[in-house]
Amino acid sequence: MVFNIHNLNPCSRLKLLVALCALSLLGCSRSEETGQCNAAPQVPVRQVVIIGIDGLRADAISPALTPFLFQLAESRGLAWGKIDVSNGRTQHTYSAPGWISVLTTSWASEHGIVDNKSAGPVKVPTVFERVQGRKSDSRSIIITSWRPLYDLVEGRLRALPAMHHAGFFRENDAAIEQEVLTTWQACQPDLAFIHFDAVDKAGHDGSFDPSDSGYASAVRETDSRMRRLWEKAFSAPSAHGEMPQRLIIFASDHGGIGNNHGRYSDAERWAPVLAISPSGYPAVNISRLVDIGQVSLDFVQLEGGRLQ
Numbered sequence: 001m002v003f004n005i006h007n008l009n010p011c012s013r014l015k016l017l018v019a020l021c022a023l024s025l026l027g028c029s030r031s032e033e034t035g036q037c038n039a040a041p042q043v044p045v046r047q048v049v050i051i052g053i054d055g056l057r058a059d060a061i062s063p064a065l066t067p068f069l070f071q072l073a074e075s076r077g078l079a080w081g082k083i084d085v086s087n088g089r090t091q092h093t094y095s096a097p098g099w100i101s102v103l104t105t106s107w108a109s110e111h112g113i114v115d116n117k118s119a120g121p122v123k124v125p126t127v128f129e130r131v132q133g134r135k136s137d138s139r140s141i142i143i144t145s146w147r148p149l150y151d152l153v154e155g156r157l158r159a160l161p162a163m164h165h166a167g168f169f170r171e172n173d174a175a176i177e178q179e180v181l182t183t184w185q186a187c188q189p190d191l192a193f194i195h196f197d198a199v200d201k202a203g204h205d206g207s208f209d210p211s212d213s214g215y216a217s218a219v220r221e222t223d224s225r226m227r228r229l230w231e232k233a234f235s236a237p238s239a240h241g242e243m244p245q246r247l248i249i250f251a252s253d254h255g256g257i258g259n260n261h262g263r264y265s266d267a268e269r270w271a272p273v274l275a276i277s278p279s280g281y282p283a284v285n286i287s288r289l290v291d292i293g294q295v296s297l298d299f300v301q302l303e304g305g306r307l308q
């Protein structure tokens, strides 16, 4: 029998429509992607991975809460840095302006995303476009579970001709980890931005405070995720055994106070950052949020000269 919605009484019809809408909304909100990341004929000589840990407070980096991330710095003779994501109390400590500053090397006054409700478009080129502009066969990806960030970046890139870029919107950090172990691993893109959101969510659900049990447990879980990804992906060779030189940057976009952020207290505006460069490459200095994208461009484009 062919199902026909018109055979249902009005009440059942309405219920069915609501159920279908909920299902499709859920489907859309949990997983979506733009483009595909097909590996380049040759694995790039240099790769950058920017790992965004949303809402990680600077004082959450410690041997007890983040044993892997703490040790990773120590093992390289480095210390975690702190950056003022508010640019001297001029940019709100929200995620959309913060991550777009990372991905455009510019502050909100230039890129136009002043808070999480800014609809875009992002006014200045992203690092994804700038890498491709310099190296036409490059590959880039973004993986996130936060819809506004996905929409801002993909909205801008969709308007461009033939970008070698793929965007992945996934349900949560576990799904993002899986995407790194499959898509990133197989594709080996020149540039990747991978965004983890569980720590920020725990801050909003409880308190942005390492002494809050929910926040502390999300930080610990994220640290374990970073250890797995480091071992299985970022310090591992490609499927064909190549080992590119990799610059791996860990950064947060803001801290928080109580169960929120957006303003300019020290707990909100100072965010941790760490750049691990390959052996033989000098230590990378990041003192501002907007430096993250720039050092990434400098690194992947070293052979072709520096972008301005």
Ligand SMILES: [Zn+2]
Residues within 6 Å of the ligand: 055, 095, 200, 201, 204, 261
């Ligand atoms: Zn938040």
